[in-house]
Amino acid sequence: MSQPKISPSTAREDLRTEPQVIRIVIIAIAVTFLTVFVVLPLVVVFAQAFSKGIGAYFAALSDPEALSAIRLTLMVAAISVGLNLVFGVIAAWAIAKFDFRGKTLLISLIDLPFSVSPVISGLVFVLLFGAQGFLGPWLQANDVHILFAVPGIALATIFVTFPFVARALIPLMQEQGTQEEEAAISLGASGLQTFFRVTLPNIKWGVLYSVLLCNARAMGEFGAVSVVSGHIRGETNTMPLLVEILYNEYQFVAAFAIASLLAMLALITLVAKTILERHLDEGRLPGD
Amino acid sequence: MNNGGAGRRNTLPGFGLTMGLTLTWLSVIILIPLAGLFLKSFELSLDQFWSILTSRRTLNALKISFGLAFAAAIVNLVMGLIIVWALVRYRFPGRRIFDAIVDIPFALPTAVAGVALTALFAEKGWLGAPLAELGIKVAFTPAGIFVAMIFIGIPFVVRTVQPVLIDLDAEIEDAAASLGANRWNTVSRVILPSLVPALLTGFALAFARAVGEYGSVIFIAGNLPNVSEIAPLLIVIRLSEFRYADATAIAVVMLVASFLLIFAVNRLQRWAQTRMPAH
């Protein structure tokens, strides 16, 4: 059944494929590579997390420090995903539904954070808000805490996840064009009515998709957050930062227990993404 | 004055408001902070800038980051092509799962990838142990950095090349075959050349990502100055020593390099579009 069938009637197919030996070698290389470099690291996370048994695993997760890191991570993700969602949809509307000069430049600027090293994404905020930074003295004088506090972590996370929503929605909204919106307007709908009744229902899967990816990145961000957090235990450690600290203290089970939560988040994200991509493909059918 | 007369432009409402909000948000979050970095670097004299960059430790860190990222991107280029070929052209058990798995390096938080790769390649790890018997040490050496960079780069090549190979018109292969080309000729002269722009784009994206990578590398790297210390880590170290000037100078160099890479990618994509317009 799983044996590849080669019969004379598939002569045409033979023109389009390689000899069986080569096929098997290529598949073997691809599968081995993905297993070693991608699957095994994922498996190791769970193996290490449960290496001292289930009790140790849950003990590690219910540690107050772990709980506070989970809380902080959820909070930062909620803030940054929320803001980027609102502004991403607004940016996508402006860019996809109107023609103006400099559109390509604007899209490249929105894309910038993708090409900036996470460490630099954190550094720019240290240079702005740090003690030696541009706004540092004023912040200190007014007792405003941005760096080494939640606002700094949120800012760095917003920076890193900035492009996700707009980038996912712009091509989708461009593809859908402006005809349905024009129809709504000509039927007497206001701008907001048009957006909420016509545009939003058409992009809802795209919105969900972008929120999903944005959230995964927001919860998992390490480099940028590491630079601005100050690593104050129980206060400014997010889950990825706590993984580092525990790991460096040789608390491997605890480190991998937290890591396993993040890995699970990644897996759930991937599964949901695959399902959503199917919905998006359906929504894209031209039979409108 | 013109209210209600000729000359109004947009049918759909909200352009002014949404564009204004977009530019404001973009400036506050991205442009002003990045401009601050460049502004800070102008506080350095050219001599200072130069001596920071040419100090042995900085130079080595940059060499390690760029050199190993380049090597890893080459590996990704080759392996990416093989993986895409297997996923697109062949049917084998678990193909769809492996297709989904390619995205794991995108989705897995870098710190998690870092500790996982370290555990895997450490001397007592599942892969580290057999490698150690062969006398190969990966974790806490430059080889570890290399491995981590391969891990995070692979989806870039696969995901840029895959759609192009899928869209490739099967008729051109039949055409080549009907003109007497054997399979190897068809692949090397017809298919691979059409994939070149996508392969180069994927390579550049994987390279750019690996150069700036931090989380997945620092655990496995060993972080020995001049040997296995990457540039982003050196930025973090300089920051913790309050040597902001040093951190800024290194960051500016890396930022400019990644801008150039993105520019190259954009040019590549435009080239690909003019050479092979979408049908």
Add this chain to the structure above:
Amino acid sequence: MIEVKNIVKKFGAFAALDHVDLKVANGELLALLGPSGSGKTTLLRIIAGLDWPDAGEVSFDGENALAHGASERHVGFVFQHYALFRHMTVFENVAFGLRVQPRAIRKDEAAIRARVKELLDLVQLDWLSSRYPSQLSGGQRQRIALARALAIEPRILLLDEPFGALDAKVRKELRQWLRSLHHEINVTSIFVTHDQEEALEVANRVVVMDKGRIVQIGTPGDVYDNPATAFVHSFIGESIVLPVEVRDGCVELGGKPLNISADGVSSGASKLFVRRHDMAIGPAGSGAFEGAVRHVRTFGPIQRAEVALSAGEGTTVIEIDAPRDRELQPGDIVSLHPRRYRIFAGQD
């Protein structure tokens, strides 16, 4: 009455509309006819408020329409590709315009339902009300788009290439249907088309456009029988076109005088336009042209002959339509005389 005055619209350097004036009386069914790029859709969109002119005026019953956006003009617009809301059922599509009205004047749910039902009955698609647009055929979508536009009781109905995306058979049926619907509801309607047959068959009045200008306005009979320009003559109906020379009131083809009047066209290179069925066949020597029949095809009531005119150097081959009772054979020498014709000065 809709009045468009001196409208100019440019896209970059390209003048889509070049000083266009148009008046549409209440209750008219008007066709904007022209080749693609002639500006007809742009004019329609400007009337609807979906595009804005660079200069000029648009008024509805004397009231400045440009003071209002599309949502305030009460214009029913039927889009070429229908633009049905794909996530709403047919019912909700038609109800949309009623649901988005300001609360003060919005109908209650029962009234909305009744009105939608009435409209769906009007377009004879009541039975589709819970389907989604993707489940409908092209002709059905077209009629739903029309019902949706009518829901807001528009003062004008604008249709952009209403039959453009449909196959030939459905197109013919819908033409009839649109005419009778217009008769029934009597809303001032303007539709855009590039298909002259469609314009002549459906509209009361036809506006022919070319290169951003209106070149002729008239009844279908007018524009067919008395085309104002060479462009209109060749664009509407099929014509035989011959390059002629007018010299002192005489018309010459290839240096040979034709036995017809120049109709006041001044001397110079000109073009002679004759409808195929307006070429009368007579015995040799009696008409303006002499020629040899090369090939004859008959279909239906028509006999179509290829005739090689012997005029000047070389031969010009034209196709004429002759009644079937006039027997033609390849090789016959015939004399042709245009019963009706037009001469337009200039090469183009």
